[in-house]
Amino acid sequence: MVSSNSPLLLVENISFRYNGLQVLKDVSFAVFPGDFLALIGPNGSGKTTLIRIILGILKPAQGRVVFMGEEMSRFSQWERIGYVPQKATHKDPHFPASVREVVAMGLLSRKRFPRFLNRRDEASIDRALELVDLKGLKDRRIGELSGGQQQRAFIARAIVNGPKVLFLDEPTAGVDAETQGRFYDMLAVLNQKEGLTIVLITHDIGVITKHVNKVACLNQRLFFHGSHEDFCSSSIVQELLQGEHHLVCHRH
Numbered sequence: 001m002v003s004s005n006s007p008l009l010l011v012e013n014i015s016f017r018y019n020g021l022q023v024l025k026d027v028s029f030a031v032f033p034g035d036f037l038a039l040i041g042p043n044g045s046g047k048t049t050l051i052r053i054i055l056g057i058l059k060p061a062q063g064r065v066v067f068m069g070e071e072m073s074r075f076s077q078w079e080r081i082g083y084v085p086q087k088a089t090h091k092d093p094h095f096p097a098s099v100r101e102v103v104a105m106g107l108l109s110r111k112r113f114p115r116f117l118n119r120r121d122e123a124s125i126d127r128a129l130e131l132v133d134l135k136g137l138k139d140r141r142i143g144e145l146s147g148g149q150q151q152r153a154f155i156a157r158a159i160v161n162g163p164k165v166l167f168l169d170e171p172t173a174g175v176d177a178e179t180q181g182r183f184y185d186m187l188a189v190l191n192q193k194e195g196l197t198i199v200l201i202t203h204d205i206g207v208i209t210k211h212v213n214k215v216a217c218l219n220q221r222l223f224f225h226g227s228h229e230d231f232c233s234s235s236i237v238q239e240l241l242q243g244e245h246h247l248v249c250h251r252h
Contacts (some may be wrong), residue, residue: 014063090239
């Protein structure tokens with residue numbers, strides 16, 4: 001059990017090289033229960049690599065990741081972590097899976113063979129779809145939904161197990177500004193009312209700034225990690241963003 005005073009996630013001295021190229025160097029930070037953290041930085045700064053290391057997909061050259069007090073090298077409770085990768089949407093309108101079936105995949109992955117859903121599972125699916133406002137579309141084919149609706153469906157799949165933290169990697173790429181706004185409002189509800197801790201890789205700084213309470217700025221090294229207010233007054237961040245500081249600090 002993790003208290004609100006203890007880190008939910010601890011990243012310590014993470015470094016990573018790819019084909020001899022330094023991608024991450026000495027990255028350390030903590031994520032606490034209830035945080036809504038925006039992870040920002042230029043293209044090629046190592047953001048996606050860092051998330052993949054945290055999720056155990058990649059192994060760091062040095063350092064460690066601790067989740068809920070347990071090192072990720074020994075971690076097995078993967079249902080405690082939700083993840084929506086880049087470009088998770090389905091472009092094929094005839095893809096043979098309903099919205100409900102896509103969400104159910106989040107439950108089936110932790111079941112032993114034969115993999116059957118029970119009443120409790122069905123209730124979890126309905127609850128997840130209700131949280132993302134898609135319950136009325138659960139029988140539609142996933143490919144028939146709009147890009148924004150599909151992203152909400154993949155959020156439902158990621159949270160159907162009741163995770164402690166949700167990681168999202170550029171979830172609104174290619175989605176119009178109005179849809180982005182509604183999407184981030186939905187994430188804010190999950191964070192503030194459902195108590196879900198969120199770590200979000202994004203370039204949509206002007207949209208999400210009214211919701212996040214923490215910001216981490218990465219460019220191989222971690223140049224900043226702290227509150228949104230401290231981020232706005234950081235001279236290092238002003239230099240990194242090269243004149244885009246007003247987009248980050250404007251609260252709606």
